[in-house]
Amino acid sequence: MGHQAWARAISRRNWFAILVPLAFASPLGAQSSSITVFAAASLTAAFTEIATRFETAGGPNVIFNFAGSQQLVAQLDQAAKVEVFASADQRWMDHARDAGRLAGPSTVFVRNRLVVITPRANPGGINRLEDLARPGKKLVLAAAMVPAGQYSRQVLTRLGRRPDFGANYPARVLANLVSEEDNVKAVVAKVQLGEADAGIVYRSDITPSIAREVSIIDLPDSANVIAQYPIAVLTTAPNPSAARAFVDFVLSREGQAILARYGFEPVSGK
Amino acid sequence: MAIAVATIVLVLLLLLPLVGILLRVDPAQVFQRLGEKPVLDALWLSVKTSTIVTVVVVCLGLPAAYLLATREFAGKRCLETLVDLPMILPPTVSGFALLMAFGRAGIAGKTLSLFGLSLPFTTLGVVVAQVFMAVPFFIGPARAGFASVEQRYLDAAATLRASPSHIFWRVMIPLSRGSLLAGAAMAWARALGEFGATITFAGNLPGRTQTMPLAVYLAMQDDLDRAATLSILLVTMAVILLLGLRRTGLGLFAPRRDATRQPA
Numbered sequence: 001m002g003h004q005a006w007a008r009a010i011s012r013r014n015w016f017a018i019l020v021p022l023a024f025a026s027p028l029g030a031q032s033s034s035i036t037v038f039a040a041a042s043l044t045a046a047f048t049e050i051a052t053r054f055e056t057a058g059g060p061n062v063i064f065n066f067a068g069s070q071q072l073v074a075q076l077d078q079a080a081k082v083e084v085f086a087s088a089d090q091r092w093m094d095h096a097r098d099a100g101r102l103a104g105p106s107t108v109f110v111r112n113r114l115v116v117i118t119p120r121a122n123p124g125g126i127n128r129l130e131d132l133a134r135p136g137k138k139l140v141l142a143a144a145m146v147p148a149g150q151y152s153r154q155v156l157t158r159l160g161r162r163p164d165f166g167a168n169y170p171a172r173v174l175a176n177l178v179s180e181e182d183n184v185k186a187v188v189a190k191v192q193l194g195e196a197d198a199g200i201v202y203r204s205d206i207t208p209s210i211a212r213e214v215s216i217i218d219l220p221d222s223a224n225v226i227a228q229y230p231i232a233v234l235t236t237a238p239n240p241s242a243a244r245a246f247v248d249f250v251l252s253r254e255g256q257a258i259l260a261r262y263g264f265e266p267v268s269g270k
Numbered sequence: 271m272a273i274a275v276a277t278i279v280l281v282l283l284l285l286l287p288l289v290g291i292l293l294r295v296d297p298a299q300v301f302q303r304l305g306e307k308p309v310l311d312a313l314w315l316s317v318k319t320s321t322i323v324t325v326v327v328v329c330l331g332l333p334a335a336y337l338l339a340t341r342e343f344a345g346k347r348c349l350e351t352l353v354d355l356p357m358i359l360p361p362t363v364s365g366f367a368l369l370m371a372f373g374r375a376g377i378a379g380k381t382l383s384l385f386g387l388s389l390p391f392t393t394l395g396v397v398v399a400q401v402f403m404a405v406p407f408f409i410g411p412a413r414a415g416f417a418s419v420e421q422r423y424l425d426a427a428a429t430l431r432a433s434p435s436h437i438f439w440r441v442m443i444p445l446s447r448g449s450l451l452a453g454a455a456m457a458w459a460r461a462l463g464e465f466g467a468t469i470t471f472a473g474n475l476p477g478r479t480q481t482m483p484l485a486v487y488l489a490m491q492d493d494l495d496r497a498a499t500l501s502i503l504l505v506t507m508a509v510i511l512l513l514g515l516r517r518t519g520l521g522l523f524a525p526r527r528d529a530t531r532q533p534a
């Protein structure tokens with residue numbers, strides 16, 4: 001048939017009849033086969049493995065958005081259909097709660113601690129915590145609004161209260177700050193690349209491959225913060241039961257074991 | 271009919287985001303927030319770096335544009351590709367590449383540190399990143415401008431015994447000044463809006479490396495009003511630039527004499 005004949009055959013009314021049901025079909029099909037999870041950047045590796053196990057065990061496909069928790073909350077305002085939010089601190093979960101996003105109370109599902117890292121070549125010659133305060137060092141931290149950034153500054157403040165560090169320790173260390181990253185993984189990257197002399201990141205960020213390229217300086221437990229990560233199902237969840245199943249899996253013994261393997265500290269597993 | 275629909279869609283696509291920003295902010299608030307230190311820091315840093323970058327790009331780009339426009343030489347294709355590359359590369363890739371070259375452990379970085387120069391985390395690093403991204407935006411129009419200068423003017427100058435340098439500065443440049451200025455304006459705009467390479471290579475520190483685009487990105491994550499204020503600033507600067515260029519009737523931005531025809 002000629003072109004014009006085709007056009008007549010598939011008239012405008014016919015197009016609607018074909019396209020509209022298709023438009024409805026795909027989202028519905030997709031909904032029951034995937035859930036969207038917004039999770040803090042530090043959870044990238046652990047949650048990816050949890051999702052694989054979850055899917056193998058019969059759960060729906062999990063689609064992730066990993067970023068700084070503050071950025072995720074900002075995106076929640078714009079995004080529809082997010083099922084689960086896992087934050088690196090209670091502060092940003094509270095923001096989400098105050099904005100009316102949570103379908104129920106949040107649950108702390110894992111803990112984390114901070115460590116100081118330097119490039120393996122240690123160009124800044126930083127071997128002890130006191131060295132961070134020596135002038136002329138290049139320190140990279142997450143920005144203050146990022147959970148890791150907030151925790152880092154808390155740790156510095158706590159160290160400043162100890163007599164062997166001195167009250168102006170936090171100020172001297174922060175004077176060495178050369179960049180504020182918007183998520184903790186970017187801090188890791190700057191240290192790994194050797195551009196920063198030191199950075200403060202989560203213990204869980206020290207994956208085997210990262211461990212080969214950085215040196216770790218431990219923080220004393222008394223000064224360290226214990227980061228509490230809450231998780232919650234959201235009001236925008238198109239599939240609340242699947243969302244709930246994912247959260248339960250994270251809290252289950254298997255989920256907690258996976259988190260522990262990635263350097264997190266599990267909460268008392270079920 | 272189809273033309274009208276397509277144009278309306280295009281206008282909506284371009285206009286709605288701008289209107290969206292304007293609606294987000296209360297005008298009184300904008301003036302109030304303009305005085306805040308992070309906003310002023312970012313504004314000053316952006317204006318300072320983009321101006322320096324434009325000067326550097328013009329100085330570095332004029333010779334290359336002249337060569338590409340007037341000469342044939344071995345490797346001309348390579349030079350063309352190289353000069354266009356930053357325009358095609360994703361900015362974060364450019365930033366990463368800059369780190370590999372000029373980072374502390376980079377190819378040239380080690381040499382630079384011998385001279386006491388360090389680029390990452392410095393304002394100079396911001397300038398380098400912006401120069402890298404903005405160069406193609408100047409060389410393109412500059413080369414086109416040089417290439418469009420009619421040979422007879424150059425020949426006439428030569429017969430009057432003008433030196434090559436005199437021909438370049440007193441004949442070629444004035445005759446192509448529209449394109450040169452348009453290219454410089456494009457480079458300035460590109461430098462002003464540069465984000466990916468800057469945050470990757472130079473980092474993000476208020477007052478030192480946090481230019482306006484970086485400040486908007488960070489502000490969107492916890493202070494939407496500041497993000498809106500900075501965005502409106504950037505949009506305003508862009509609009510002023512475009513209108514200013516149109517008024518002076520220069521180069522790419524000159525009011526065009528379009529071929530208007532009566533509908534058949």
